[in-house]
Amino acid sequence: MNRKKEESNMKKLISLALIAVLALCCAALPAMAESHPLIYKVTDADGHYIYLLGTMHVATAETFPIAPLDEIMGQVDRVIFEVGEADMEAIGSGAAGGQEAAISEQMFVQDNGLSDAGAQMISEFMTEVMNNPVEPETLKVMPLPMLAQLVQMQIMTALGYDVSGHGVDLYVFSEAKKHGLEISGVETMADQAKAVEAEAANLSADPAAVEQKIAEMIGNMEKLGSEMETLVKAYNTGDKDTLYRIFSAEAARSSVDGARNARFAQAAQQALNDGGRALIAIGSYHIIADDGLVNTLTQAGCTVTPVK
Secondary structure: OOHHHHHHHHHHHHHHHHHHHHOOOOOOOOOOOOEOOOEEEEEOOOOOEEEEEEEOOOOOHHHOOEOOHHHHHOOOOEEEEEEOHHHHHHHHHOOOHHHHHHHHHHHOOOOOOOOHHHHHHHHHHHHHHHOOOOOHHHHOOOOHHHHHHHHHHHHHHHOOOOOOOOOHHHHHHHHHHHOOOEEEEEEOHHHHHHHHHHHHHHHOOOHHHHHHHHHHHHHOHHHHHHHHHHHHHHHHOOOHHHHHHHHHHHHHHHOOOOHHHHHHHHHHHHHHHOOOOEEEEEEHHHHHOOOOHHHHHHHOOOEEEEOO
16 A cells, blocks of 8 residues: 555544544444433522533434524533534544644554454454555554444444434534534543543553454444444433443443543533533533533532423
8 A cells, every 4th residue: 555545544544533532432323313312401509500411422414403402502602512622623524634643642552452363353344344445553553442432433334324423512513603602622632532541551451352342343233233222212212221321331341531520520510600501512421420410510509400
């Protein structure tokens, strides 16, 4: 493969890596006719209010529109995402842009421990799905949790779902831009890269187990599709118990950094202290986890009410 094409493929993988990092520990979302995501109104003792929207990071166009969103955006001044406006723009465009060097430096590792046979197996699968050569050597420098998420995303592509630009986050981002709202983020891509690094460190002791999990996903795509159907039904109907079970199990397997939920809770409390009128749109797990925003803000004395 010539150098120019190799660089192009690496840029594409890095762009997908941006999405994979944002999607870390949040599962993919297949198509449904209507969407009823987890939306809460949070009111503090002074009457200041914010809204919480638990998102899914990968979806299809049929997931939308989100019915209550337009009304909510008419009540708020700003929308707070996991990452800021520039990062959301980069993810939405499918181009890592000026962040490519930083992503390579901060996220990629010298050797993630994949066996040669495992790297070759994943390479063949991704080459077929992406319709571009993906070299085994490239896969062996990706942190294992990011690689597993990337493979899952490509499996969803193989099952017919668009993973590149129709996530709930990006839909909300687009709507926020249409409404002329202020847009900010709690974290940077560098912060999320550190979360990947921490997770990679936890998984590095047993890369064979991660490799086996990836092989099982590729070898049993129908099972993954069934799991996604269960997940999306729970999301669309606001079935918190099922979502909690699925996400908590995934979080336990991947050793999610609890400091992220603390950062999101701090941002929510600050938004209330500033007078409210904000929508916080972050991954559903960060909303419903034991240390997620619903429980944390309730314990802080706020009234948290689901929006139907």
